[in-house]
Amino acid sequence: MRMRDTFLKPMHPEGRKFVAVFSALTVLLFLISTVLGWIGTGATIWCYYFFRDPKRSTPLREGLITSPADGVVSLIQSAVPPSELGMPDKALTRISVFMSVFNCHVNRAPIAGEIVGLAYRPGKFFNASLDKASADNERNSLCIEMNDGRQIAVVQIAGLVARRIVCFVEKDQEIRTGERFGLIRFGSRLDVYLPDGVQPMVSVGQTMIAGETVLADLVAYEPARAAQTD
Incomplete structure (x- = not known):
């Protein structure tokens, strides 16, 4: 380079x-x-x-779920996906990646599959790092169905400064892991809801690179990873 x-x-x-x-x-x-x-x-x-849009090296092995955004993991907790997606009303592991105004804001698909759900919902503009932002803030939600029928939800959430969510994809569209699907202006958050039983391979405070950092592995059997901040 x-x-x-x-x-x-x-x-x-x-x-x-x-x-x-x-x-x-x-x-x-x-x-x-x-x-x-x-x-x-x-x-x-x-x-x-x-608005920079650098190239990323996305891992190709099937089953790897990558980060949809640059930023820092702010929350990992159990939560029900947005109701407008029509997914089962069951709590799943949610990984939240907070993007500051200095991060690259181009969002990338965490997994390959078909977009079977796509829904925009207006809302408020609380600080995106807060837990209540997932429920109250303006958001755009995608449900991606993989070849095996399992689904992953990824949600773009507007933040305190953000005033525009942009989405480049449509319902029923096929998407690749790491493919660009949207961006948010100016500072925001992305939530990923893992399939039932899948454990996160990241921890709170860890820095993410969209399309590159592995959030979880669908074929792994190891427990959720712990980390030490030093």
């Missing part, structure tokens, strides 16, 4: 209009004050990096 590729990442098309607006405002700020202009330059660079 060239040094340039370390710093210059591809930008998702969704971000072009925002970078254009930030750039135009920066020019105006320079006309007013050099200090304000450099502040605008910093904001424009941040906007570009917010």
